[in-house]
Amino acid sequence: xxxxxxxxQRNAVIRAVRLFFEERDxxxxxxxxxxxxxxxELWIEPLTSGTHFLQTSPELCMKRLVAAGxxxxxxxxxxxxxxxxxxxxxxxFSMLEWYRTGIDYMDLIEECEDLVKGVVLECGGSPxxxxxxxxxxxxxxxxxxxxxxxxxxxxxxxxxxALSEDCYEEVLVDEVEPNLGVGGQPTFLxxxxxALASLARLKQEDSSVAERFELYCDGIELANGFSELVDPxxxxxxxxxxxxAIVAAGREPGPMPEKFLAALDDMPEAAGIALGLDRLVMVxxxxxxxxxxxxxxxxxx
Amino acid sequence: MLxxxxxxxxxxxxxxxxxxxxxxxDFSKPGKGQSLYKCRLRNMINxxxxxxxxxxxxxxxxxxxxxxxxxxxYSQGDEFHFMDTNTYEQLFLTxxxxxxxxxxxxxxxxxxxLFFNExxxxxxxxxxxxxxxxxADPWVKGDTSGTDTKPVTxxxxxxxxxxxxxxxxxxxxxxxxxxxxxxxxxx
Numbered sequence: 001x002x003x004x005x006x007x008x009q010r011n012a013v014i015r016a017v018r019l020f021f022e023e024r025d026x027x028x029x030x031x032x033x034x035x036x037x038x039x040x041e042l043w044i045e046p047l048t049s050g051t052h053f054l055q056t057s058p059e060l061c062m063k064r065l066v067a068a069g070x071x072x073x074x075x076x077x078x079x080x081x082x083x084x085x086x087x088x089x090x091x092x093f094s095m096l097e098w099y100r101t102g103i104d105y106m107d108l109i110e111e112c113e114d115l116v117k118g119v120v121l122e123c124g125g126s127p128x129x130x131x132x133x134x135x136x137x138x139x140x141x142x143x144x145x146x147x148x149x150x151x152x153x154x155x156x157x158x159x160x161x162a163l164s165e166d167c168y169e170e171v172l173v174d175e176v177e178p179n180l181g182v183g184g185q186p187t188f189l190x191x192x193x194x195a196l197a198s199l200a201r202l203k204q205e206d207s208s209v210a211e212r213f214e215l216y217c218d219g220i221e222l223a224n225g226f227s228e229l230v231d232p233x234x235x236x237x238x239x240x241x242x243x244x245a246i247v248a249a250g251r252e253p254g255p256m257p258e259k260f261l262a263a264l265d266d267m268p269e270a271a272g273i274a275l276g277l278d279r280l281v282m283v284x285x286x287x288x289x290x291x292x293x294x295x296x297x298x299x300x301x
Numbered sequence: 302m303l304x305x306x307x308x309x310x311x312x313x314x315x316x317x318x319x320x321x322x323x324x325x326x327d328f329s330k331p332g333k334g335q336s337l338y339k340c341r342l343r344n345m346i347n348x349x350x351x352x353x354x355x356x357x358x359x360x361x362x363x364x365x366x367x368x369x370x371x372x373x374x375y376s377q378g379d380e381f382h383f384m385d386t387n388t389y390e391q392l393f394l395t396x397x398x399x400x401x402x403x404x405x406x407x408x409x410x411x412x413x414x415l416f417f418n419e420x421x422x423x424x425x426x427x428x429x430x431x432x433x434x435x436x437a438d439p440w441v442k443g444d445t446s447g448t449d450t451k452p453v454t455x456x457x458x459x460x461x462x463x464x465x466x467x468x469x470x471x472x473x474x475x476x477x478x479x480x481x482x483x484x485x486x487x488x
Binding site: 041042043083084085086087088089168169170172173174177196197198214221224249 | 306327328329330331332333334335336337339354357358
């Protein structure tokens with residue numbers, strides 16, 4: 001069970017997050033947690049709830065709200081993913097997700113940096129976070145590194161080699177991630193290989209990469225964002241590929257998200273991001289594990 | 302068959318034909334990527350440790366291990382002989398397999414012998430054993446040298462630190478996990 005200090009720290013971070021979005025005129029949504037249809041994703045297994053699934057992310061519902069004319073939207077909601085349990089993983093965790101129309105992933109990188117710095121500034125003045133200002137200096141810009149640059153700098157092989165030799169995840173986790181966002185300077189990793197972005201737009205100048213980024217603090221992945229793919233035909237093609245891969249892995253693919261695909265027709269250019277809220281609390285509080293910053297872990301219940 | 306999602310600290314699996322115990326376990330999953338199950342494994346036959354990373358589609362077999370309650374009989378050279386108290390079957394383990402347990406083994410002691418494919422590979426002793434002190438410096442009352450322990454030798458030949466009041470002939474309780482003195486046993 002969470003300690004009193006960690007619960008107070010968690011409250012302070014969530015309050016600061018809401019304050020940030022309120023000041024920027026975002027609306028808060030609360031889409032349903034039980035869904036009949038999910039985005040097909042090979043490496044994310046959903047949990048079921050009666051005839052429905054528990055959401056693995058609020059992405060599809062939030063994008064339908066964006067397509068319906070809500071230009072700035074944020075949400076804090078629990079997400080559920082089967083079998084994910086470790087120092088940084090819980091099968092039920094809190095996601096902060098936000099979307100904004102008329103911007104691309106580079107603008108969203110700026111806004112994400114503003115959010116983290118805004119929360120650090122807000123919480124840093126509180127006695128609950130005595131050493132925060134020292135650990136996260138606000139006058140330093142976050143680092144920006146393409147995935148290709150990061151592999152060239154830290155890994156034994158290039159990102160193309162890692163993908164073709166089927167060891168991308170191992171190299172990323174063992175060799176690249178531990179170097180990202182260390183020493184008080186969070187790092188944005190961006191321009192992901194096109195194969196690693198199911199819902200992101202490809203870069204116009206270079207279609208081998210997708211306009212996707214992740215934020216790292218202390219080697220911990222905090223957020224994943226991208227310029228949204230708003231082409232329903234291309235999105236359907238990617239979902240079909242993903243569903244075939246799910247079948248090949250011996251699992252049952254859910255139904256095609258038809259209502260989402262129909263809504264994409266009306267979706268303006270936008271960028272969106274999902275940030276692990278528990279991990280943000282963990283990093284700002286200096287906790288050693290996600291277990292410390294949630295009220296209960298499954299093993300407590 | 303076990304799946305990668307069954308892996309956890311303490312699980313004993315068969316790997317490349319040998320039994321391994323997972324001594325450290327870490328789950329990781331890079332964004333939008335597949336799950337990785339990082340394990341440190343100790344070979345239960347030779348004690349060597351190795352690091353391996355598994356993926357969600359990897360499959361495992363449980364190590365075919367069996368524990369039997371046995372009685373220690375005697376040692377001859379580097380062979381330590383045990384008897385199954387149910388079947389009276391006798392067998393031996395080597396000094397290497399007995400390792401530091403040699404410090405606590407006395408005739409007729411109960412032990413749990415671990416078998417891999419019908420071959421004994423390891424023993425587990427009771428957590429607490431009682432051994433007689435056979436050599437100790439006398440306790441000088443009012444000793445002001447400042448030391449609060451002294452070395453003694455027990456019947457197995459093992460030397461350990463104990464409080465100064467322990468004397469030859471005393472029985473003491475020892476924790477076999479740490480090799481440390483626990484208490485003097487009242488006869």
